[in-house]
Amino acid sequence: MKSVQTVLQPQDVGDDLGAPSSAVHSAVAAQPSASPAVAANAAQTVHKTRWKPNVTVAAVIERNGLFLLVEEETSDGLLLNNPAGHLDPGESPLQAVVRETLEETACGFTPTGFLGMYMSRFRRTRTGEDTTYLRLAFVGDVGEPDPTLQLDEGIVRTVWMTADEIRACPERHRSPLVVECIESYLAGQRFPLEIVSVHDSLFTAPALNRAA
Numbered sequence: 001m002k003s004v005q006t007v008l009q010p011q012d013v014g015d016d017l018g019a020p021s022s023a024v025h026s027a028v029a030a031q032p033s034a035s036p037a038v039a040a041n042a043a044q045t046v047h048k049t050r051w052k053p054n055v056t057v058a059a060v061i062e063r064n065g066l067f068l069l070v071e072e073e074t075s076d077g078l079l080l081n082n083p084a085g086h087l088d089p090g091e092s093p094l095q096a097v098v099r100e101t102l103e104e105t106a107c108g109f110t111p112t113g114f115l116g117m118y119m120s121r122f123r124r125t126r127t128g129e130d131t132t133y134l135r136l137a138f139v140g141d142v143g144e145p146d147p148t149l150q151l152d153e154g155i156v157r158t159v160w161m162t163a164d165e166i167r168a169c170p171e172r173h174r175s176p177l178v179v180e181c182i183e184s185y186l187a188g189q190r191f192p193l194e195i196v197s198v199h200d201s202l203f204t205a206p207a208l209n210r211a212a
Contacts, residue, residue: 053119053134057097058084058177059109060139060185066160067182068142070104073154074174075126080159080166081174082181083109084135085152092198093136105158106149107142114191115139115184118177137181139190 060082061068069080085100087093094111101109115137122131145158163186166179173179201207 053132055087056084056133056135057087057093057100058082058135058137058181059097059101059111060115060137060181061101061109061142062139062185063141063160066162067166068105068107069159069161069166069178070151071156071159072104072174073156075124078156078172079174080161080169080172080178082137082178087136090203092202093196094138094193094198097136097138101142102149103152104155105142106145106147106151107158108146109140109142111138111140111193113139114193114195115181116189116191118180120175120177122175133175133177135175135177135181136196137177137184138193139185 058081059068068083070083071078071080083097083101083104085096085104087096088099091099097111098109101107118135118137120133120135122133123129124131151157163182166173166182170176170179
């Protein structure tokens with residue numbers, strides 16, 4: 001699912017505490033007599049177009065020294081990725097990684113731990129679009145593939161590969177995070193699933209209250 005966003009340069013974006021960005025200061029400075037209401041409107045306009053990363057989930061699955069990857073069609077040809085995909089509205093990261101793994105591998109996925117949060121930046125070859133991804137990666141186990149299920153559109157096949165085989169073909173990786181997540185796994189990095197907290201409000205219609 002794609003969304004249309006207006007991208008600001010990093011210097012035009014405020015800090016995580018919601019402080020007005022330089023773009024807001026410039027807008028207000030251009031109007032010396034601006035009232036507090038005008039300043040508030042300028043801030044609101046910029047915040048509406050605030051840059052956001054694309055949030056994805058990924059599953060790192062290892063069995064007997066082999067890692068489960070998917071081979072998928074892209075505008076750059078056939079590439080390898082961990083089972084992964086976008087977080088959907090009203091869905092927790094845990095639900096998303098279970099769903100994406102099933103869709104891309106036809107295997108039921110049982111998460112056993114949180115691997116970590118990763119970020120990468122990518123420019124699409126075909127469109128030139130500059131995109132930043134924020135990946136929430138989980139570790140876990142899968143069952144055998146369900147023969148009644150078809151793999152998600154664009155997924156050609158699933159493959160089991162050793163870490164060395166994966167390291168040896170970086171040009172075939174859909175993202176640099178493919179091997180980075182595997183290296184974290186091999187280093188023993190694990191966190192309890194409870195570290196990813198989801199409030200009940202995620203699963204209900206929004207109320208008229210302020211955001212966190």
